[in-house]
Amino acid sequence: MIAKPLHERVLMKGNEALAEAALKAGCRAFFGYPITPASEIATYMARRMPQEGGVFLQPESEIAAVSMAFGAAGTGTRAMTATSSPGISLMSECISYLAGAEVPCVLVNVMRVGPGLGGIQPSQADYLQATRGLGHGDFHVIVLAPATLQEMVDFTFDAFELSERYRNPVLILADGVLGQMMEPVVFHRQIDPAELSEPEWATTGATGRRKRVIFSLYLDPERLEVHNRHLQCKYESIRAREPRFKTYDLEGARMLVVAYGTSARVAYHAIELAEREHVPVGLFRPQTLYPFPYAALRSVIQEHAIEHVLTVELSAGQLVEDVRLALEGRCPVSVFGRTGGEVPAPLEVLEAIAERMEEVRGGLVY
Numbered sequence: 001m002i003a004k005p006l007h008e009r010v011l012m013k014g015n016e017a018l019a020e021a022a023l024k025a026g027c028r029a030f031f032g033y034p035i036t037p038a039s040e041i042a043t044y045m046a047r048r049m050p051q052e053g054g055v056f057l058q059p060e061s062e063i064a065a066v067s068m069a070f071g072a073a074g075t076g077t078r079a080m081t082a083t084s085s086p087g088i089s090l091m092s093e094c095i096s097y098l099a100g101a102e103v104p105c106v107l108v109n110v111m112r113v114g115p116g117l118g119g120i121q122p123s124q125a126d127y128l129q130a131t132r133g134l135g136h137g138d139f140h141v142i143v144l145a146p147a148t149l150q151e152m153v154d155f156t157f158d159a160f161e162l163s164e165r166y167r168n169p170v171l172i173l174a175d176g177v178l179g180q181m182m183e184p185v186v187f188h189r190q191i192d193p194a195e196l197s198e199p200e201w202a203t204t205g206a207t208g209r210r211k212r213v214i215f216s217l218y219l220d221p222e223r224l225e226v227h228n229r230h231l232q233c234k235y236e237s238i239r240a241r242e243p244r245f246k247t248y249d250l251e252g253a254r255m256l257v258v259a260y261g262t263s264a265r266v267a268y269h270a271i272e273l274a275e276r277e278h279v280p281v282g283l284f285r286p287q288t289l290y291p292f293p294y295a296a297l298r299s300v301i302q303e304h305a306i307e308h309v310l311t312v313e314l315s316a317g318q319l320v321e322d323v324r325l326a327l328e329g330r331c332p333v334s335v336f337g338r339t340g341g342e343v344p345a346p347l348e349v350l351e352a353i354a355e356r357m358e359e360v361r362g363g364l365v366y
Contacts, residue, residue, distance in 0.1 A: 009184040014149045014174065015040035015082075015110065017185045019048065021156035022080050022106070026191040028054035029072035029079040031065040033087065036120040037176035038110035041082040062087035066094040066107070073098070073105040074214045076202030078160050078193065082108035084176075085126050086117065088134070095169055096135030099231070100216030102201075104163035106156070107141070107171045110179040113314075113341035121341025122176030124261060127318035130173050131290045138228055140235050142170040142242065143289040145260040149183040151287070157189070162242065164199070166234055173289060175314065177262040177343060243293035246285045249275065250304050253282035255357055258297070258323050259312040260286050262343060267312045270349035281353055282306075289319075294326040301330050307360045309333045312349055314341075 012020070019041045022030070030049055032042035042058060049056035055072070059065050065081045072079040083091065088109045098105050109130065113123035130143045142162050144155040152174060159170040198204065203212045218224035249271055250256075259267040264285045274281050284300055286293050300306065308331060311320040317335040324333050336352040338344050 006187050006190060009186055011182055011184050012149065013040060013180065013182050014152055015179045016044045017149050018082075018108065018152045018156050018172070018174070019044040021153040021187065022160075023048055023052050023054075024187050024190040025078065025157045025160045026193040026196055027078045027080050027106070027160065028052065028193050029069065029077045030054070030081065031057050031059055031068040031072070031079075032082050033059060033062045033065050035062075035084045035087050037112055037122070037179045038082050038084040038087075038108065040179070041108060041110070062090040063094065066091040069105050070094055070098055070103060073103045074101075074203050076199045076204065078106075078196070080106040080108065082110070084110050084112045085114055085123070088126065088129065092133075092135040095141065096137050096139060097216050098169045099135070099139035099141065100137065101214045102167040102231075103169075103214060104160075104167055105169050106159045106163055107169055109171060109173050111173065111175040113339070119341050120176065122262060122314060122343060123339075123341060124175055124263060124314040125316070125318065125339070126173065127289065127313070127315060128321070130171055131292070131322070134171070139231060140168075140238070140290055142166070142168060142238060142291075143173050144170065145173050145287055145289050146178060147261050147264045147285060147287075149178065149181070149185050152178060153185045153187060155287075166238060167201075168234065168238075173261070175262050239291040242288060243291045243296060244287035245293040245296050246287060247300065248283040248285070250282040250300065253280050253304055253306065254360060255279075255281040255308045255310065255353065256284055256300065256304075256306045257281060257310050257312055257349075257353065258284045258286070258319065260289065260319065263312045263314055266344060266346055266349055269346035270353060273346055273350045274353055277354075279353060279357055281357070289322075292322045292326070294322070297323065297326040298328070298330070301327055306331055308356050310336055310353060310356050312336050312344075312352075314338055314343065
């Protein structure tokens, strides 16, 4: 497998495009245990990482994989692990350690349907896990939600930079459709790891430097509270500076669809169909799920006098919780969700939009 050229459109599978982007972003340590539909990331890294002079290892479990990534990242190396939904659950304890020790690391979850073993089809049912419960204790990870393969590439570069900027784990939350589909992508840049400055906290053991220890254990309650307050101040800064979102066709809209990832792709085409039938509906797509763009969504609702919001998601209704928090009762919110691993067709979403619009027009909205 040869390196992909810069600035040229290359047709790639999503998982492989993300892996190549990680290499071009300077990742030189990858540890991963294969699991559908994320396995191609590990397979690709097994071929390419040795060519780039980096380290690839398939350990005995997901727990071992994230622990090894923790160790590599602690040396200041750009490190990554990737898995699918059950694997992230197994990694959650160590992700909390990463956050508590403030070690930058990039994580990838190519979501599959659950609960339990569920199935290997795509899902978005890990939303609350990613944004609320990715381990024990008071911490957050930054969560990026691509909707195209080009965003999977670009967000991978962003993930390493954000992780180092805030000394915090960053999670790229994709799904089985994005991981398995193919689209043209462009790699706009390449980073030489040798040109990256060594972080002052890294445990390199360099001669003549002060002792460096990475830890998340504080036996003194006062020291631990100081540390936790420091973390909360960091998360407040992330919430203020890093929310990202995209909008589409808001002019004249009376109804708004909110969706991310694959669901946003489907919703976009449903809204195109709605335009032909003169249904006034727009799209709001969060690109960061943490921090969620609460203020931006509220502003859209107020500026355009939106009368109803519909979330479209591959879950029973998880994104909808953040949407309701953002709107604070300003207008009704409903959910169109699929939970078995099937991705709805744009016509199905269009039907859901039309039903809600009839309620809006008839004044029947609850």
